[in-house]
Amino acid sequence: MNYKQLTPEIIAQLEKVVGADRVVKGEGVNPDYSRDEMPIYGQNLPEVSIDVLTTEEVSEIMKICYANDIPVTTRGAGTGLVGGAVPIYGGVVVCTARMNKILSWDEKQFAVYTQPGVLLQDLKAAAIEKGLMYPPDPGQKLGTIGGNVSTNAGGMRAIKYGTTKDYVRSMTVVMPNGEIMKLGANVAKTSSGYNLCQLITGAEGTLGIITELCMKLIKKPALEISVLAPFKELPTALETVPKIFQASFRPTALEFFERPVLLLSEKFVGKDVWVKEVDGVDVQAYLLLIFDGDSMDEIEPHLERITDFLLEEGAMDVMIADTPNKIKDIWDVRGAFLDAIFESHELFDENDVVVPIYKIAEFVDFFSKDAEKYDFELMYLGHAGDGNLHIFGVSNTMEEEEFKKQIHPWMVAMYDKAKEMGGELTGEHGVGFGKVEYFEEYVGDSIIELHKQIKKVFDPKLLLNPGKVAFRSEWSKLPS
Amino acid sequence: MNYKQLTPEIIAQLEKVVGADRVVKGEGVNPDYSRDEMPIYGQNLPEVSIDVLTTEEVSEIMKICYANDIPVTTRGAGTGLVGGAVPIYGGVVVCTARMNKILSWDEKQFAVYTQPGVLLQDLKAAAIEKGLMYPPDPGQKLGTIGGNVSTNAGGMRAIKYGTTKDYVRSMTVVMPNGEIMKLGANVAKTSSGYNLCQLITGAEGTLGIITELCMKLIKKPALEISVLAPFKELPTALETVPKIFQASFRPTALEFFERPVLLLSEKFVGKDVWVKEVDGVDVQAYLLLIFDGDSMDEIEPHLERITDFLLEEGAMDVMIADTPNKIKDIWDVRGAFLDAIFESHELFDENDVVVPIYKIAEFVDFFSKDAEKYDFELMYLGHAGDGNLHIFGVSNTMEEEEFKKQIHPWMVAMYDKAKEMGGELTGEHGVGFGKVEYFEEYVGDSIIELHKQIKKVFDPKLLLNPGKVAFRSEWSKLPS
Numbered sequence: 006m007n008y009k010q011l012t013p014e015i016i017a018q019l020e021k022v023v024g025a026d027r028v029v030k031g032e033g034v035n036p037d038y039s040r041d042e043m044p045i046y047g048q049n050l051p052e053v054s055i056d057v058l059t060t061e062e063v064s065e066i067m068k069i070c071y072a073n074d075i076p077v078t079t080r081g082a083g084t085g086l087v088g089g090a091v092p093i094y095g096g097v098v099v100c101t102a103r104m105n106k107i108l109s110w111d112e113k114q115f116a117v118y119t120q121p122g123v124l125l126q127d128l129k130a131a132a133i134e135k136g137l138m139y140p141p142d143p144g145q146k147l148g149t150i151g152g153n154v155s156t157n158a159g160g161m162r163a164i165k166y167g168t169t170k171d172y173v174r175s176m177t178v179v180m181p182n183g184e185i186m187k188l189g190a191n192v193a194k195t196s197s198g199y200n201l202c203q204l205i206t207g208a209e210g211t212l213g214i215i216t217e218l219c220m221k222l223i224k225k226p227a228l229e230i231s232v233l234a235p236f237k238e239l240p241t242a243l244e245t246v247p248k249i250f251q252a253s254f255r256p257t258a259l260e261f262f263e264r265p266v267l268l269l270s271e272k273f274v275g276k277d278v279w280v281k282e283v284d285g286v287d288v289q290a291y292l293l294l295i296f297d298g299d300s301m302d303e304i305e306p307h308l309e310r311i312t313d314f315l316l317e318e319g320a321m322d323v324m325i326a327d328t329p330n331k332i333k334d335i336w337d338v339r340g341a342f343l344d345a346i347f348e349s350h351e352l353f354d355e356n357d358v359v360v361p362i363y364k365i366a367e368f369v370d371f372f373s374k375d376a377e378k379y380d381f382e383l384m385y386l387g388h389a390g391d392g393n394l395h396i397f398g399v400s401n402t403m404e405e406e407e408f409k410k411q412i413h414p415w416m417v418a419m420y421d422k423a424k425e426m427g428g429e430l431t432g433e434h435g436v437g438f439g440k441v442e443y444f445e446e447y448v449g450d451s452i453i454e455l456h457k458q459i460k461k462v463f464d465p466k467l468l469l470n471p472g473k474v475a476f477r478s479e480w481s482k483l484p485s
Numbered sequence: 486m487n488y489k490q491l492t493p494e495i496i497a498q499l500e501k502v503v504g505a506d507r508v509v510k511g512e513g514v515n516p517d518y519s520r521d522e523m524p525i526y527g528q529n530l531p532e533v534s535i536d537v538l539t540t541e542e543v544s545e546i547m548k549i550c551y552a553n554d555i556p557v558t559t560r561g562a563g564t565g566l567v568g569g570a571v572p573i574y575g576g577v578v579v580c581t582a583r584m585n586k587i588l589s590w591d592e593k594q595f596a597v598y599t600q601p602g603v604l605l606q607d608l609k610a611a612a613i614e615k616g617l618m619y620p621p622d623p624g625q626k627l628g629t630i631g632g633n634v635s636t637n638a639g640g641m642r643a644i645k646y647g648t649t650k651d652y653v654r655s656m657t658v659v660m661p662n663g664e665i666m667k668l669g670a671n672v673a674k675t676s677s678g679y680n681l682c683q684l685i686t687g688a689e690g691t692l693g694i695i696t697e698l699c700m701k702l703i704k705k706p707a708l709e710i711s712v713l714a715p716f717k718e719l720p721t722a723l724e725t726v727p728k729i730f731q732a733s734f735r736p737t738a739l740e741f742f743e744r745p746v747l748l749l750s751e752k753f754v755g756k757d758v759w760v761k762e763v764d765g766v767d768v769q770a771y772l773l774l775i776f777d778g779d780s781m782d783e784i785e786p787h788l789e790r791i792t793d794f795l796l797e798e799g800a801m802d803v804m805i806a807d808t809p810n811k812i813k814d815i816w817d818v819r820g821a822f823l824d825a826i827f828e829s830h831e832l833f834d835e836n837d838v839v840v841p842i843y844k845i846a847e848f849v850d851f852f853s854k855d856a857e858k859y860d861f862e863l864m865y866l867g868h869a870g871d872g873n874l875h876i877f878g879v880s881n882t883m884e885e886e887e888f889k890k891q892i893h894p895w896m897v898a899m900y901d902k903a904k905e906m907g908g909e910l911t912g913e914h915g916v917g918f919g920k921v922e923y924f925e926e927y928v929g930d931s932i933i934e935l936h937k938q939i940k941k942v943f944d945p946k947l948l949l950n951p952g953k954v955a956f957r958s959e960w961s962k963l964p965s
Contacts, residue, residue: 113727113843159674168674170683171651184931192839193871194639194648194912196687198924198954199936203650203683207676224733247593253704253779299733303783359672363593391673432674444678451664455942456679462938474678 046088046439051098060216068183081149087437093472121151138225140166157207159433161258164390177217212463226297234320235288243366258295259390273345283321350399360428393432526568526919531578540696548663561629567917573952601631618705620646637687639913641738644870657697692943706777714800715768723846738775739870753825763801830879838903839912873912
């Protein structure tokens with residue numbers, strides 16, 4: 006790559022577009038803009054950062070960068086977990102966090118037009134106020150909707166409601182040469198050519214910069230009930246998962262947890278709400294389910310049936326959380342799992358592979374046993390209902406180099422196993438920079454080559470978010 | 486395009502792959518292979534047709550055609566409506582209709598592995614036997630699942646269940662150079678690079694040849710009820726549509742029809758089942774709804790509520806069809822609409838634009854008034870719930886050239902209006918050959934150029950289904 010560095014002349018051009026105060030240079034750049042939430046993948050400050058406010062600004066910035074071969078990395082809130090927003094090659098960071106306005110509602114068609122920097126939690130809350138719901142529910146509510154679209158974020162309600170990609174109706178995208186494109190339409194069906202909207206979705210900012218989105222919503226279900234089932238052993242809990250669907254239950258979410266992660270998380274949030282023992286026996290694992298519906302009359306029969314069902318399948322007990330406070334207590338603990346893991350460990354690395362739901366137990370057994378070879382500790386939890394796990398290697402005692410050296414073969418073994426099981430490399434976090442080599446290995450040369458060629462169609466100078474998804478960078482030297 | 490013609494040597498190579506009996510040449514080629522169900526877009530026989538049986542055969546055929554610059558058009562059952570399967574440039578037609586085996590069921594994960602030539606009606610019936618359901622429900626049940634995926638077929642249940650693209654989990658695709666690629670995985674989530682599965686879906690056979698599919702299924706709802714509401718006037722019926730969703734009803738399907746189409750269709754199937762008058766007043770329009778659920782207890786409250794609701798909104802009556810026979814009678818008539826229109830007219834052309842559901846009434850008014858300028862007659866019906874209309878110009882009296890000449894400006898006016906309303910050019914039929922120029926005009930040069938470049942990534946020699954989607958052919962000369 007023959008990227009150029011920013012010159013005073015180029016900076017002056019950028020200042021002409023957005024004003025001198027928003028073109029932040031060198032040491033002045035917010036250090037957060039050098040990284041996402043996985044610092045182990047490396048950090049790098051851009052030469053310049055710009056908090057953009059409009060599509061037109063982004064277009065003008067891209068025209069300048071395109072003319073001058075300046076790499077550009079787009080970031081939202083920087084809550085990614087794969088180094089996707091790290092400006093590996095310096096250049097310009099375009100931050101969309103201040104493009105945080107909800108533009109308009111199309112209540113008749115259950116859709117919202119929004120800028121990309123709106124936080125997931127704000128979009129969800131604003132929808133609720135309108136009697137609507139934005140169903141995708143990634144654990145990280147402080148990410149932006151633009152980031153969610155760019156990674157096809159999944160979350161906890163995917164089993165009933167799908168993932169982010171299922172809610173993208175149309176988008177405005179600034180191309181690397183500055184051209185503004187409108188893709189898709191706010192209607193429910195299309196067979197109008199190649200699905201470019203779905204190509205940009207999940208492309209991690211490598212094909213264009215999303216500056217506006219139209220997202221589908223649904224009518225807000227009138228109520229939601231959570232069901233918590235403690236188990237004596239994780240395998241029993243996991244074996245129950247596919248049976249729940251076979252028995253025609255339609256949960257909105259179906260999560261599994263192990264005791265150690267729960268204890269860590271409760272300590273982190275300072276609450277003691279989840280049951281830890283039943284009749285003197287320690288709880289080792291949990292299933293947590295949500296059911297939603299338009300009335301208690303609609304949900305109640307399911308609740309009675311699921312209670313009996315879970316007890317028959319070996320649950321030690323079944324707790325129904327049907328008041329806002331009870332639900333909030335349980336989910337506050339769930340919501341804090343990742344932060345709890347991050348906060349309590351100096352070193353961590355993770356993956357988010359997906360395996361068929363009836364193979365989760367086998368997969369957990371595989372990577373747990375494999376981890377015994379190494380010095381790091383293991384933490385994991387998962388979206389049991391869709392087979393998407395979050396598996397962490399963590400340590401407070403190892404040296405970073407040694408940690409990385411040990412983590413690598415463990416990751417490789419897990420990816421190999423996931424592939425053998427017919428799964429996916431990443432369910433919702435993306436490839437970013439941290440998984441480029443694993444992705445290469447997982448999908449093989451031909452698919453990588455297709456990625457590279459598609460990238461060049463959109464971005465012939467490879468300026469947007471370089472060193473990500475299918476492109477190695479100089480940093481991409483994993484321990485061998 | 487510098488396509489070559491087949492030589493005896495090339496034919497001999499093809500015969501080596503599949504045997505001499507399956508390489509059908511010249512006059513021997515089934516005349517059906519020259520066309521789809523819209524003969525007005527033209528017909529052309531290929532030089533050779535091959536009914537393929539395996540992925541490996543398709544791969545070997547493509548290697549030969551790639552080496553020799555022979556264009557290849559893939560077809561399934563040929564039920565398309567946009568000339569998508571017409572081998573404009575001759576060459577080879579690869580027909581997947583005999584690849585009609587369901588390969589295996591993954592009942593634990595609600596998925597089916599299938600060859601592309603399985604008919605939609607057979608896939609649906611086989612799923613039902615397993616207690617499962619393949620939800621997409623295009624009216625044409627004799628199309629293949631490969632064709633459904635290639636056009637992202639929509640159908641009647643899109644409002645509740647989405648379109649074909651929402652059910653594609655993974656696929657095996659033969660690339661133009663003969664390489665066999667596996668895309669996607671049979672799991673519910675992925676953020677693993679660009680969504681190539683979604684790019685092939687709806688690409689109308691221009692990027693690769695689908696030879697195997699894994700499609701998502703759902704648990705079959707225990708029962709399904711149809712609700713038929715006659716109206717005195719179409720506008721009243723159409724104005725009711727968005728209100729149904731606002732009032733929190735979740736119908737599985739929501740269709741609208743006008744009296745003339747209904748009469749034509751009943752005549753065609755030889756049945757008299759839909760109500761034609763209420764209290765001495767002629768019915769002019771209908772809304773037809775489906776509700777499904779797991780028990781009568783679950784559906785009944787909705788039925789009572791929708792009955793009251795529709796009567797309040799101006800329905801002349803509300804009929805509930807809750808027995809298999811009643812449901813079959815109603816839907817047999819609905820299912821025959823297109824065939825009835827085809828059978829009773831010598832000339833027909835159509836579009837399937839999508840507009841926002843609350844603009845359907847305005848759109849119908851627009852194109853109906855516009856049609857008064859012309860000599861052809863008008864027939865239309867629509868998926869009211871998702872804004873996807875099927876609008877036919879038909880004639881038994883006009884000359885074909887004059888018909889085409891008059892249809893063209895009417896189509897242009899409709900597409901312009903749909904675009905102005907924020908709709909899509911085609912909701913479920915695709916662009917094919919019949920709509921290339923309209924598509925160019927609708928999306929503009931930049932998006933067409935993106936299509937062309939993406940096409941070249943997959944198919945550098947432009948061999949697959951040439952003259953379709955974003956590529957004009959010599960035939961693409963619409964009357965001016």
